[in-house]
Each structure stands twice: as C-alpha cells, then as structure tokens.
Amino acid sequence: MTKELNDKIILVVNCGSSSLKYEVFKMPDKESLGKGTVERIGDAGSFLAQSSPRGNIRIEEPMADHGAAMTRIAKTLVDPQNGILNSIDEIDAVGHRVVHGGEQFSESVVISAEVIKAIEANIELAPLHNPANLTGIQETMKLLPGKPNVAVFDTAFHQTMPPAAYLYGLPRELYDKYKIRRYGFHGTSHRYVANRALALMKRDAANTNLITCHLGNGASITAVENGKSIDTSMGFTPLEGLMMGTRSGDFDPSIWGYLEDRGYTSKEISDIINKKSGLYGLSGISNDLRDLEGAVDLGDKDATEALEVFAHRVRKYIGAYSAELFKVDGLVFTGGIGQYGVRMRERICHRLENIGIIMDYARNVANGSKEGIVSTPYSPTTILVIPTNEELQIAMDTYRIACA
Numbered sequence: 448m449t450k451e452l453n454d455k456i457i458l459v460v461n462c463g464s465s466s467l468k469y470e471v472f473k474m475p476d477k478e479s480l481g482k483g484t485v486e487r488i489g490d491a492g493s494f495l496a497q498s499s500p501r502g503n504i505r506i507e508e509p510m511a512d513h514g515a516a517m518t519r520i521a522k523t524l525v526d527p528q529n530g531i532l533n534s535i536d537e538i539d540a541v542g543h544r545v546v547h548g549g550e551q552f553s554e555s556v557v558i559s560a561e562v563i564k565a566i567e568a569n570i571e572l573a574p575l576h577n578p579a580n581l582t583g584i585q586e587t588m589k590l591l592p593g594k595p596n597v598a599v600f601d602t603a604f605h606q607t608m609p610p611a612a613y614l615y616g617l618p619r620e621l622y623d624k625y626k627i628r629r630y631g632f633h634g635t636s637h638r639y640v641a642n643r644a645l646a647l648m649k650r651d652a653a654n655t656n657l658i659t660c661h662l663g664n665g666a667s668i669t670a671v672e673n674g675k676s677i678d679t680s681m682g683f684t685p686l687e688g689l690m691m692g693t694r695s696g697d698f699d700p701s702i703w704g705y706l707e708d709r710g711y712t713s714k715e716i717s718d719i720i721n722k723k724s725g726l727y728g729l730s731g732i733s734n735d736l737r738d739l740e741g742a743v744d745l746g747d748k749d750a751t752e753a754l755e756v757f758a759h760r761v762r763k764y765i766g767a768y769s770a771e772l773f774k775v776d777g778l779v780f781t782g783g784i785g786q787y788g789v790r791m792r793e794r795i796c797h798r799l800e801n802i803g804i805i806m807d808y809a810r811n812v813a814n815g816s817k818e819g820i821v822s823t824p825y826s827p828t829t830i831l832v833i834p835t836n837e838e839l840q841i842a843m844d845t846y847r848i849a850c851a
Contacts, residue, residue: 455850456480456537457842458591461544462583464575465489467516471499471524471531471538472842474850481531482838483523485516495519502529513579517586540595541587542845544635544837545580547573548600550626555603555844558584558596566598572626572683595849599841604634607675615683629687631679633661637669639840640781640833645674647820648777648829656772658765661835662791663782664692664734668761670768678771680764686721689760692734695724696760729753736784736791758794765795769802775828778804781835787816796830803827 454473461468470482481499493510497503504523510516524532532538543558549569556562563581570577584596605613613629614622621627637659644657652674659669666689669679680688690696698720706716719728727734730753732742742750769775779785780792789812796806805826814821814832822830 455539455846456532457845457850458538458541458587459544459838459841459845460541460583460587461838462513462579462586464579467513467520467583469520470838470842472839474842474846477839477843479839483520485510485520488513488516495523497523497529497531499529499531501531504529513582514586514589517583517590521590535591538591538594540597540845540849541591542597542599542841543580543584543587544601544841545584545598546576546601546632547630548598548602548606549630550606552598552600552603553606555597555599555841555848557848558598562598572630595845597841597845597848599635599844601632601634602630604638605631605669605676605679608677608679612678627683629679629682631667631669631676632681632685633665633667633669633679634676635837635840636661636781636835637667637671637676637679639837640779640835641669641671641674643818643833644777644779644829644831647818647831647833650776655776656774657777657779658768658772658775659779659781660761660765660785660795661782662689662761662780662785662788665694666691666696666761666782666784668764668768670772672772678768689764690729690757691725693722693725693727695720695728726753726757729756736788740790754791754794758791761795762798765799765804766802775803777829777831778822779831779833781833786832786834789815792821792830792832804830806830 457472457474459470465488467485471480472478473480481497483495483497485495487493488510489512491509494507496505504526510519521535524530525535545566547569549572551565566577566581588596617627640659641657645652645655657671659671661667665685667679667681670677686694688696703716725734726739730739730750732738732750739750739754743754784791792811793808796804805823807821807823811821818833820829820831
C-alpha cells in the first residue's frame with residue numbers, strides 16, 4: 448500500500464473476552480485495506496485469520512493472552528508477502544469499540560486516563576464486555592505508544608433519550624443509587640444506517656424521522672428524530688426488547704420468581720432467558736433464520752410460530768415508535784436478519800400498510816441483501832435495506848476526532 452501525504456491510516460479494534468477483531472481503513476477515502484480476527488485467545492487452539500487484497504493469511508499458534516494476540520497482529524499486518532501495511536508506524540490512530548459508556552459519554556472521545564477510569568467504573572454495567580474492551584485499549588497503547596486512541600461507545604447514541612424513555616417505573620432510589628435505567632445498545636450500528644438512510648433519501652437529519660431495525664442474533668429497534676435517538680428497544684441490558692436468536696426479549700418479570708419457586712436457580716433462569724430462548728428456544732431447532740425457514744417449508748409448526756412471534760414483536764415496536772415520532776419518513780432494515788432475511792422483511796411489513804409503510808414485495812425480492820429501497824413509489828414511508836458497517840463508523844469517528 449502506498450500512503451499519500453493526506454492519507455490517514457486508522458486501525459479499528461473490537462476486543463472480546465477470547466477474541467480480537469481488527470480492520471484497517473484509509474481515510475478520508477473510507478477504504479478498507481484489510482481485516483482479521485484472532486480467535487480462542489488463551490486456548491491451545493488459538494489462531495489468526497487475515498484477509499486483504501494482497502492475500503490471505505492464517506496462523507495457528509498458541510496466544511496466551513491479548514498481549515500475545517496484539518503482538519502477532521502487529522507482525523501479520525506487515526507480513527512481507529500478504530501484509531496490509533508496509534510498516535506499523537503507518538497507523539495514525541486507533542478506534543476501539545467499547546460496549547458501555549454509562550451516562551458519562553454521549554459521543555466518541557479520545558482516550559485519556561480519565562476516560563479509562565470511567566470505562567472501569569462502568570464494568571459493573573457490562574461485566575462481560577468492558578473488561579475485554581479495556582484490555583484491547585491497554586495492549587494497543589503498549590504496541591503503538593504516542594498514537595491517539597478513540598473510544599466509540601455502543602450506548603452513546605442513545606444518551607439523547609428523554610427521561611420518559613429511559614426511566615423504569617421502579618423506585619427512583621434504584622436509579623439514584625445503582626443507575627438502573629434503560630441505556631440501549633447497537634448504537635454505532637443504528638447511527639451508521641440512519642446516516643446512510645439520509646444520504647439515500649437525499650434528506651437532512653433536521654426534518655427526518657426514522658425507525659432503524661438492527662435484526663440479527665441480537666436485535667434492537669431505535670426511533671430516530673432529527674438525527675437523535677429518542678427511544679430504543681434494549682434497556683439496562685441487551686436482554687430487553689425484541690425476541691432474538693437465543694434471548695427472550697420482553698417477558699413478565701414475575702416468571703423469574705415463579706420458576707425459582709419451582710426449583711430453578713438464578714443462574715439457571717439467566718441461562719434460559721439469555722442462551723436458550725428466542726428463535727432457538729421457541730423452535731427447538733436453531734437460532735439461524737435459514738434453518739428455521741427451511742423447517743417452515745417442510746411444515747414445522749414450532750419453527751413457523753417462532754418466526755411469527757419474531758415478526759409480531761418487531762411490528763409492535765415499529766407501531767409504538769410510529770406513534771412516538773408523529774411521522775415516519777424511513778424504515779431501515781439492517782443486521783444479519785434485516786439485511787439477508789427477505790422473507791422476514793415481508794412478514795414484518797405485511798401488516799404495516801395501515802400506518803403508511805407499504806412494501807413492494809417484488810422489489811424486496813429483487814433487492815435481496817443489497818443496499819436499496821424496497822417500498823412502493825407511493826408509500827408514505829420509505830423502506831430501506833442498508834448493510835451496517837460499525838467498523839467504518841468507528842474509523843470515521845476516529846478520523847474526525849483524532850486526525851482531521
């Protein structure tokens with residue numbers, strides 16, 4: 448790769464508990480130069496897989512921790528034959544996905560000692576994710592001393608929700624003492640597709656209302672008014688809201704106590720509602736939409752009901768947010784199911800004509816998973832399919848904050 452004078456190279460890092468995903472962008476061109484992932488960190492079977500126009504690399508070797516993984520990534524990025532960069536020094540800044548920013552962060556920020564302390568303070572709100580995100584930040588800072596690092600928070604986009612949307616009907620002392628409230632997630636994805644929708648519709652944020660549906664194994668919906676999130680379906684945790692791949696979504700909280708009275712432990716119930724429910728739990732087959740649609744075609748009743756419940760829940764939220772927004776200019780589908788689930792989009796939109804959301808079913812099929820408009824020309828609400836790109840959004844934020 449030849450780096451021109453005004454080019455900035457952004458490394459995007461998404462660090463999980465046992466994995467580390469990365470992608471390299473050339474900005475401001477928004478060009479992906481290549482990406483990779485390290486899986487099974489700390490396990491004997493750990494490996495790195497990297498792809499770029501220059502070639503693919505797969506390395507299988509023990510990587511005891513995230514530091515070892517980051518060292519291996521640095522070497523692989525500059526591999527003489529198939530590397531993405533000529534030198535690690537070409538990297539100008541690093542953008543990090545951070546799951547939970549609590550109430551402190553409503554936008555992406557350059558990472559300082561104070562920001563790290565704030566991320567640490569929010570570990571109790573995201574105990575599975577924030578520690579891994581912090582590890583990624585710390586290891587990157589060791590690898591690239593002096594380079595700016597930017598934190599992009601999943602929750603930040605939703606910090607514009609009003610109290611009416613984020614407060615639970617619980618004693619206020621629980622909010623004051625423990626910050627129990629609705630935070631929302633998938634914010635980076637919702638923000639990216641909302642901005643893409645504005646570009647495709649040739650509209651300004653200032654006079655446009657959108658409903659963005661991020662539908663995948665994790666699923667959430669956001670009401671976007673004048674470019675700002677005013678409500679979203681996920682809450683204190685990513686369990687609230689829509690039924691998902693293995694998560695229950697909304698359910699009567701009394702069911703928890705009902706099951707405890709019948710011998711279930713708290714851990715067992717938590718496992719049920721997070722890992723054994725949703726499409727997987729209702730169908731008894733899979734959390735993969737393709738498997739379930741195949742079963743539906745064979746007449747499987749449980750698979751049929753699972754997909755109907757999924758579509759029903761999505762429609763309910765679209766209807767609720769339509770009432771909250773007064774008018775809806777665009778309905779966006781994204782995520783694995785939203786982008787690729789042609790038949791699921793039909794199921795969802797089939798009963799929305801009465802609120803001005805009118806799908807062109809032939810156009811929906813023809814469009815498939817591509818970016819495009821799938822509503823009729825006379826639909827008051829434009830229906831769009833937009834592939835999400837959270838990594839690019841992180842790169843854009845990092846470039847804007849640290850480089851431009």
